[in-house]
Amino acid sequence: MKATEHLKVEHESVLKMIEILEAIAQKLDKGENIWVSDLEAALDFLRVFVDKCHHGKEENILFPKLVEIGIPNEGGPVGMMLHEHVIGRGYIAGFAAGTEKYKAGDKQAAAEITENIRGYGELLASHIFKENNVLYKMADMHLTAQQQIELLANFEKLEDEVIGRGKHEEYHKLLERLEQQYLV
Numbered sequence: 058m059k060a061t062e063h064l065k066v067e068h069e070s071v072l073k074m075i076e077i078l079e080a081i082a083q084k085l086d087k088g089e090n091i092w093v094s095d096l097e098a099a100l101d102f103l104r105v106f107v108d109k110c111h112h113g114k115e116e117n118i119l120f121p122k123l124v125e126i127g128i129p130n131e132g133g134p135v136g137m138m139l140h141e142h143v144i145g146r147g148y149i150a151g152f153a154a155g156t157e158k159y160k161a162g163d164k165q166a167a168a169e170i171t172e173n174i175r176g177y178g179e180l181l182a183s184h185i186f187k188e189n190n191v192l193y194k195m196a197d198m199h200l201t202a203q204q205q206i207e208l209l210a211n212f213e214k215l216e217d218e219v220i221g222r223g224k225h226e227e228y229h230k231l232l233e234r235l236e237q238q239y240l241v
Contacts, residue, residue, distance in 0.1 A: 060119065060200075060208035061193040067111045068185045073232050074102055075178040080239040082171040088164075095238070096156045096170065098231055103149050103177070106228045110220050112142050114212045115188075119196065122208060126199050134192045141184045148177035 078099060081091055120135045130136045155169030200208070216225065 058209065059197065059205045060212060061196050061205070063209055063212060064111070064114065064119070065189055065193065067106075068189060070229065070232060071107055071111065071181060072185060073236065074099065074107075075181055077232070077235045077239050078174045079178055082174045084239075085167040085171050088167075091159075093156065093160045095235065096152075096159065099235070100149065100153055100156060102228055102231060103152070105220055105224070107181075108142075108146065108149070110216055110225075113215055113219055116142065118208055118211045118215060122200070122204065123192075123196055126204075128192075128195055128199065134187070134195065138184065138188060138192060141180060145177060145180055145184070148173045148180065152177065 081095070081099070084091055116139065120130070120139065123135055124130045128135060130139075151173035152170055155166045155173060158166035159170060
């Protein structure tokens, strides 16, 4: 498997969480109660699986390699992806702030949660499309087979060091549970 293919597989999990979050937002729009533990679990997924693990692989391993082989950062696709990661973190912070208020009994915070969920979902859907269809294709054209192998090995190392062994599987189980709860 190529390093870029590995990242695309992770994108499928991210898109599934975005779908789940939209279902949660729809329930909140209708005034339905959502378990705070589900909101917190989704936030943990976004903070750890998406940001620390997936974005960590991109920001600390793939993107520097792409810049090294000549794909521009400033004014180029790498810089744009980095900028969108920062915007995404803002939505996660807003989602977290809304969740804390909701947890404290402020039902008006549902609007803050849904606004940030939807902003994040729209951003990430577009972001993932650009990575899968532009940046990763550029990477595949310029990276050698050996460089792809090295990147993949570095991804595995980062995953072990940042989130720990077995955590990836726990996140997939979380996705399955939330999917059963909100998308069926």
